[in-house]
Amino acid sequence: MISLGLAVGTASLAIGYGDQTARRFGAAFLANWLVSLAVDNASAVNTGLGVFCADAATLVYFVWASLRARQVWTLVATAFMTMIVASHVATAIDLRVTINTFRLSMALWSYGIMVCVGFGTWRAWRARRRTPVQATP
Numbered sequence: 001m002i003s004l005g006l007a008v009g010t011a012s013l014a015i016g017y018g019d020q021t022a023r024r025f026g027a028a029f030l031a032n033w034l035v036s037l038a039v040d041n042a043s044a045v046n047t048g049l050g051v052f053c054a055d056a057a058t059l060v061y062f063v064w065a066s067l068r069a070r071q072v073w074t075l076v077a078t079a080f081m082t083m084i085v086a087s088h089v090a091t092a093i094d095l096r097v098t099i100n101t102f103r104l105s106m107a108l109w110s111y112g113i114m115v116c117v118g119f120g121t122w123r124a125w126r127a128r129r130r131t132p133v134q135a136t137p
Contacts, residue, residue: 003107007033010114010121018117019124021069025062025077025117032058033110047102052088059085073123077116080109 007030014026032054039050059081066074084106091102 003110004033004037006114007110010117014117014121017125018121019127021065021071021074022117022120022124024065024069025074025113025120028058028061028065029113029117047088047091047099052085052092055081055085055088071120073116073120077113077120080112080116083109083112 011026011030014022018026035054036051039048039054041048041050059078062074062078062081066078087102087105087109091097091099
């Protein structure tokens with residue numbers, strides 16, 4: 001639940017203070033969290049097809065948004081999302097990878113995405129603050 005709280009906080013800051021790119025990534029990341037919670041089957045053996053589909057859809061959206069934004073932090077966030085999807089595939093292919101290992105890797109890569117979204121939000125906020133407001137005559 002701590003991770004969910006951090007995800008909600010990061011996404012809220014991104015939506016409130018970020019530029020369009022940070023808002024997109026924050027909203028997509030939070031939506032992925034909520035969908036994953038809704039479709040998770042809490043199995044002790046496999047990761048679940050619903051969570052995989054949610055993560056894969058988020059990865060496709062991240063790739064699309066990253067190509068549009070052309071900012072480095074979006075590429076890094078997309079790479080972290082790619083690692084989450086790769087963790088799904090590794091767990092499905094190799095039965096020696098335990099579900100606890102999968103959940104730990106998913107949490108670690110999620111923190112990476114949160115750091116990237118936080119950085120993008122901070123960067124947009126700082127750029128807005130540095131831009132002088134011009135008075136209208």
